[in-house]
Amino acid sequence: MKALMFGWEFPPHILGGLGTASYGLTKGMAENGDMDITFVIPKPWGDESKDFARIIGANSTPVAWRDVNWDYVQARIGNVMDPQLYYNLRDHIYGDFNYMNTNDLGCIEFSGRYPDNLIEEINNYSIVAGVIARTLDFDIIHSHDWLTYPAGIHAKQVTGKPLVIHVHATDFDRSRGNVNPTVFSIEKDGMTHADHIITVSNLTRRTVIEKYGIDPAKVTTVHNAVEPLSEELLNVTVPPKHDKVVTFLGRITMQKGPEYFVEAAAQVLHKVKNVQFVMAGGGDMMEKMIRLAARRKIADRFHFTGFLRGKQVYEMLKASDVYIMPSVSEPFGISPLEAMQMGVPSIISKQSGCAEILENVIKVDYWDTNAIADAIYSIINYPAMYNQLREQGLAEVDQIRWNKAGAKVIDIYRSLMK
Amino acid sequence: MKAICFYFQIHQPFRLKTYRFFDIGNDHYYYDDFANDDIITRIAHRSYLPANEMLKEMIAQYGKKFKVAFSISGTALEQLEQYVPEFIDSMKELTATGCVEFLSETYAHSLASLQDPEEFVAQVKAHDEKIYQLFGQKPKVFRNTELIYDDDIAAMVLSMGFKGAITDGAKHILGWKSPNYVYNSAAAPKLKLLLKNSKLSDDISFRFSNTEWANYPLRADTYINWIAQLPEEEQIVNLFMNYDTFGELQPRESGIFEFMKALPRFAAEHDIQFMTPSEVISKLKPVAELSVLHPISWTDEARDTSAWLGNTLQNEAVEKLYSIGERVRLCQDKRIKQDWNYLQASDHFFYMCTKHSSDGSVHSHYSPYDSPYAAFTNYMNVLSDFMTRVEAQYPSDIDNEELNSLLLTIRNQEHEIEELNREVEMMRNNIVKDTTGDFAPEEPALPLPEPKSEKKPEKKPEPKKKTAKPAPKKKTKTTKETTKKEK
Structure with missing residues (x-):
């Protein structure tokens, strides 16, 4: 044909x-x-x-x-x-x-x-x-x-x-x-x-x-x-870290719901200190988000990396303990699948298309910052949660061909x- | 001659409210009262109460010939007492007919039998006491949470003095054998076993109103015929099911109540009796030994414990929970004891099951959560708070033995204080007698108003006691303080 x-x-x-x-x-x-x-x-x-x-x-x-x-x-x-x-x-x-x-x-x-x-x-x-x-x-x-x-x-x-x-x-x-x-x-x-x-x-x-x-x-x-990742990407090395890292990776635009991530981060940091939040990517809402993080007084623990390309993306994922995609409307959203391939537990909004096929992720409403914060806390605090999501996630995404x-x-x- | 043994399970857990991590350390109330009230009331009105009426009617009609057994978890009893007290009354009336037997189980419908033998024994005792207190019966036959059973459990059950236990006739255990006999445990030969006849039980509890089923609509005479046609030697058919089969799983419109009511008549025609589990155990002899190395249950296709302990989440939650078992048993705090019970309900772990296919849909049907992950998060948040409360009572850096001995000294001292107090009281009474009485030889001449308030110097034996009294108190205080300091 x-x-x-x-x-x-x-x-x-x-x-x-x-x-x-x-x-x-x-x-x-x-x-x-x-x-x-x-x-x-x-x-x-x-x-x-x-x-x-x-x-x-x-x-x-x-x-x-x-x-x-x-x-x-x-x-x-x-x-x-x-x-x-x-x-x-x-x-x-x-x-x-x-x-x-x-x-x-x-x-x-x-x-x-x-x-x-x-x-x-x-x-x-x-x-x-x-x-x-x-x-x-x-x-x-x-x-x-x-x-x-x-x-x-x-x-x-x-x-x-x-x-x-x-x-x-x-x-x-x-x-x-x-x-x-x-x-x-x-x-x-x-x-x-x-x-x-x-x-x-x-x-x-x-x-x-x-x-x-x-x-x-x-x-x-x-x-x-998703395409299976190459050995090279799977084995990227990152410097050891002491804090837990929670990552948002994508364009910082209205569609991706970055502000909900900042609000959830503020709630988590209210309770636990050893967490760093990373907003990786660029976009028209980036400056607004920097101001919001400052206003919530969490700027010391909230980092912006700017646009990441190629291997940098996988290094960022490798260094992460939680991946989050609070998209307001996401036709599919392939990046949580990539995070799962790298063994990173993911939190995604119910308003994302990939939520229709993924089981071993945490699904929340994008506007429910309480639930997002709770999910982040759960993954970084309960090793069983992290391991189950990581292992089952890897197995699951392996089948999505x-x-x-x-x-x-x-x-x-x-x-x-x- | 054949017999049918009916046994119904009633259980409801205390469901947890949405408990965010912000609540840890701030909010010590964990339960979703609205949902618990709502669910138990709905089920009681749609199922438990009408089913009780049905049983009463049947017993009235067929006299002592129709008998059933119940197993009601402690948590369900508490909810029923609180939200549907009329059910307890109805149950008492039913019990009064003498055709109802209560079975023993764990108070919290817990997994203690697999995790914590000491807790297991304690819970079984607590449950049986509750049953005795409400219905005046001492259970003689044991059935574990969701019919979980293996050789180790058999030994524990026998050592608690039960003559029989109920479990599932799991195919991988029975092989070619039929569940329609009494067996005994290989590990504890004196313990007789009744096995659920899954096919005939599920015909009623799951398939009865299924219009796709080949035998739909099932009629009482057909059903009794099936039983009558079993080989002559197969004497006992154990029909075990959830009590909400009547009216909830099988809605009233399906005719389930009428079906049940018609059973005894057709049974009588075929000379089939109804027996309670303890009757079966006393009347029938075991035909063979059953050895069960790995725990079985009546849940899911696999009939094992994977519904509660099948993934990392479940294992972690259960392990964390039982890691503090010993500590909690040292506690005297009633709230902690109560929460400890409620948190042990196996349902919390059932909700965390990540199985798919048909089993998975059963799990999600009962679960109040969107996903197993949400169930885990919520439970762990609650458990974290609970553990900090236990920790606050007894810091974990003192090991259990040390703590135990400290607690023992405190308790002994309390005892001692009590005894000394009693002695002081006695002496004081004597003094009162003395002062008012007759044998005051030398000093009645001394000014009176003072000695009444300060009698110490007057009599020799007393001051000693009085000084003796505050001393141990101080001691206990200091020991308590030291325990606190050791934090």
Whole structure:
């Protein structure tokens, strides 16, 4: 079965959970065998894994005819694309896009991030998708998250192949209800055109059905999973510590509920002293949180690390005794699973999608700071609690595999191709 | 001839309120009175009371032929006395018919039999006293919390003077053997064993109203026929169940009460009797020995103790609890004794079970908590507070033996003081007699008002006693002080 996937991020160059999830799912599907996946991203760097999917960069797909020779193409984009593919794509340019800002190869530049002119970039991406869809042979189209819905729709209209969209988050999650009308309309448009919608949790599925008015019959939940961690990451070393460490790891934004973590920390510190709280990550609420910690007079025990990348994340987890994710609204939330992989007991909000599948974590309402504080206290004070959560958590997360999620997605493909 | 032996379990724990860690050291009341009241009242009105009426009716109709046995935990009795006293009265009336036998068990429906033999014996005594005090019966047959049983328990039970014990006819113990006989314990051969017939018991308590069940609707004549058709040699069918089977697990609308009422009539047709456990034990001879090396129970698919001691959380909580057992038994404080009992209820550990599948759903059905982790956290917070209270009474850096001897001296001294006081009292009376009486030879001439208040100098033997009296008091005070100082 041949699938054409549109995504925005792909490891190792990722900005959030979307890249990790797209990668894991693609790999998991490939493990089920008989899958030929082409993954389109705005801007490949050349160091992406190509073992289980062919990567096509939108920024190396021509939309305007340029007479360039093989060697030139090889020199320019050889690290990310086979020149032959460039010529194949060039043969399928379907309109005159010379009025656009194209480069020497007739390609549009992409940042591959989330720039201010994101809407324009999404639109360009969809133009490129038209070329790719006309060039390649595939059975199904799969769009990851709202940024790529227009591209998916375009590909569907060109080829008539079924479109699956994968909802990793909705604007209702990101904005606590204050949706951006432009984003909403792109999302809604994608959902309406899709032949099937995959959501990462039942929570998101309900949002899609209730807020976007979609027929429940065409919305299926496929929960995310995790990749087993490498030995190197599992064995990162951290300096010994004397205090217990409680960690919040993620973007410090309204969606993640950082203020509830600070309030709970203040309550715990009221009772026990040998605990340190760490808020790792960056975000628009960081300064507010620093002020809040100071106002609660716990700044001596409450630390901010700023944005952590790569290995730093795992070092932070390794040094932690408790991981906490008090998200107000979390479509899935893959990071507690990573914490569990590192053997860190986790506290998550009941309003997170991953709470639907996890048993060996403590689930609380994000607003119930008493319960959060109580859970933190329990884990750091009762060794049995820590050990049970740690060991059972490891065993549990070990069973949450991408190949199972991949099999479900393949089943959905099959049902659409009948 | 065959016989049916009915035994019903009544138990309710004192559920804990949400007890945050901020409360540790500040709040020493642990119980969710509202929930406890609510649950026991609801179950009593839907099940216990109507079921009692049913039994009374049956006994009235069939005379002494219909008999049942009860096992009611001490905590359930306390709740019933407090919230549904009419049930106690109803039970007394039922007892008066002479067709009801009470079984012995641990007061708190605890796991003491597995953890703390001394506590186990103490609780069984406490429970039997409570039963005697309320219903005037001295239990002769023992049944442990949730039918937990193994060879060690058998020995303890026999040494407490019980002739018989009740447990589950677990398949992995019985193998090809049938539960419909009396057995005896391999470890304590004089102890006879009655085994639950799981199939026939669960037909009533779990499957009766299940419309998916092949035998739905179950009728009394069919049921008695099943029993009648058992091989001739199988003489006793032990039907053990929770008393809330009637009206709660099987709702009134299912016809469970009518089913029960019809049983004796059909039983009589097939010449099947009803017996209480003690009758069975005195009338039937054991056919074989049963050896149970690892504890069994009547709970979950595995029929073992994993429902209470199956994971790290449960083991930790139970171990912490019983680690202070000896200390608590030294305490005299009534509140501590009471909390100690309530905290031992096996239910608290049942809520911490992390099993999945069908067993797991039973656990979460009964649990007042969202998750086993919440159950553990709450319990441990309460236990921490309880332990600090025990600690405050007797600091843990004095070891038990030392503490014991100190307590012994204090108690002996108290005794001594009491005796001396009594002596002083006697002497004083003598003096009063003397002063008013006749044999004052020399000094009546001395000024009177003074000697009345200060008689010490007057008589020789007395002052000695009087000085003797304050002395030991001071001593006890100092010993108490030293114990405190040793903190």
